[in-house]
Amino acid sequence: MSTDNLIVYCQGNQSISLEPGGQFELSGAPVETLHQTCAEVNSHLYQVKAVAEELGIGFLGIGFQPKWGLKDIPVMPKGRYEIMRNYMPKVGSLGLDMMFRTCTVQVNLDFSSEADMIKKFRAGLALQPVATALFANSPFTEGKPNGYLSMRSQIWTDTDNNRSGMLPFVFDDSFGFEQYVDYALDVPMYFVYRKKKYIDCAGLSFRDFMAGKLPCLPGEYPNLNDWENHLTTIFPEVGLLYDDISLQNVLDITADWTQEERQMLRNKVPKSGLKTPFRDGLLKHVAQEVVKLAKDGLERRGFKETGFLNEVTEVVRTGVTPAEKLLELYHGKWGENVDPVFEELLY
Template identity: 65%
Template structure:
């Protein structure tokens, strides 16, 4: 049995640290087992300090009903005892605050790892309810132990390979009624409409009447940050489908979902005309891909615990609304059943322009747009030199990430001959803007060389007066000279430049950060593993240097061979007298070492990748085995197996 959680505002739950004496524990004796189950701490700088009123720390902001929703769950006397004790714990909270400062961490929220719920192992994550809609900086609501058994709380868990996402069901959450203390937990939080389909934020980039190449250089240089300010930004996409028919969501259903999340969890709506096309809350965005894929673009966060918690929170919100609609979401890299003609068309002008443009530039271009899902991470650099080193290391290792995360072996209900069909589709779409861009490994590479590359990639569209203008195939160089045919006499802004950069798709993409683009979307554990993999390698100097030394003798031909072959053969791809699996073993070790040197207990997120390397079996190969054996060659089972 795992001791349960009651809602509240507390921030005081933490694991023991051998090196630092911890003050006495606020929790009851019968809660110690749950404390022992914690394997990591989620931390952040964005929270109020630990000196909140002691009663808040154990959930005094919420009242338990005398009876449960169905009259079957009485209010436990244990909760009264905990609250009574809490009223005398101001000094203890002060000790916790001092301990937190010595440890250098703000304890904010937590996830259970390797707990047992209904006999299944997984992560225990909690649902943000509408009455507790958090501020823009909040990732998960805060809870403290209350002495109830988890199984008494109506825990809902999706079993299967995806697994791991456990949310409190709404009916059980409503056992408590929120009582607001001051303004810290706003109720019925309002939302507003953001009438802007522009994918970039004008307020973020200072614009000028016209820009020069020096401005473009300054744009990339503005991304340089000291190591103390490096952040982690994770993005992932997923397919929505009807639980009954398994068909893709239609736009009407997508709009209902977005409106529901906005109303229930306090997100602002992004509109194009009268149509909702996304959501925004603080630095997080929920957006749509051309095939209706739902994407979370996460906030830049300090730790892997934070980014994994952010993903969990998002998935719980989506499930809370989608579940009432008969909608599920699939954790896979390529649409396994439906064809391109089954893809819903969205009322978004830029997608119409892009569809027209890319359909003539590769036989798999529309598949890329409509039938793929990925997980990506955005990471910072400290200087141009640091950018070059990280760009080279990550670009060379993208095929390793592709192999480790391969999760798209089905097309049109049958095996497609690939482990990562998603990755393969990118090999047949407008080679001018995709691929391994070999010039990154030239001695002359830097910001200016990437600018020259981007200037020569044909444009797709321009955003003016809340409308997208088709300029597909035209030159950004001409635009800078005021000679763009679609807008004669007009000059680009830095927003135009950043929008143009979003239409370039190499395996690693440079903006004011570096974007890792080589992995298939997958289950929750894999969504958390992708940023862990790259943070461990690129944010640690020793690990980064190890990678650079390893790849120093790789030729352009070898890198391109890996790019082409790995989607088919994964870790078993022959390479330099061995297999890519041998490279992956070294890389995973370096990533783990890098995370451990961060001293934040983050290496747990690499466990799933260590298993892939140890067994040599990728997620795609597991799916193929199930397809050939227990599924009886019926791909429909993947919608249950990989449903979030």
């Protein structure tokens, strides 16, 4: 790869990178409050805008590329993307769409103990369909409505099911660090990084690597960096939680949800959002409870962060997701033309 092709820039604890299809990703520094996250993102967008405007480039906040086909999207020059591009079609029909046409916000939360990790993992998995519904924002494909509110979420149902999904074993009584490590060891590898090059090991086992039996690196054993790299290629459906009281309340609410119910929500939410039927009502009613718990938790933290929930509070009040607002504009003011989305959602 030529040094002319700069695809990552690091500054302190932050980095920005170009993802496979040119999506722009900010990896923020670890922070304590939402105010700090907000300031960091605003500063980043201000800098991006200053540079991009000179180049005649705009940035769009949307979950799925609304207009271009896969053939229209250039591949960023990074070795791991080439390996993934070759491997993805072997394990799912939508993996290339995930790589080149989707984007999202990812949140990393720490845990204080194994017991804390288990609670957060379970609550996050159970509530992931609620989060997907609240933030659904990808209703267009190649200029037309695609039948989904979150096409981005739908794409993950057939990207690579060995490394994504609802992980039913997390709800087993025996779940803990060891079970997660066992799971991760069995997730097929993508690559190993050696001498500044990505070596294609797609589909091979990390267990074999641990035994020195990796065909692409015979006799070599993994180091901690290899394990960390491998863990970055696992994409389960996990959401976010903080306050202990709210966390326990969520665990109480979701404790009797069955594996079938959790999977049903995961399958139906991309299409029906908050209107997904659940038990005696709609997912909207669960979402209202969850947002209330989130608000309570933020109030207890004492950083005056509840204002950040105003947008989602309105979404659960009305039951109308961002995607449904875009579809209304598309069928109304936009005259069934997707182009105005580039102004409507421009940062």
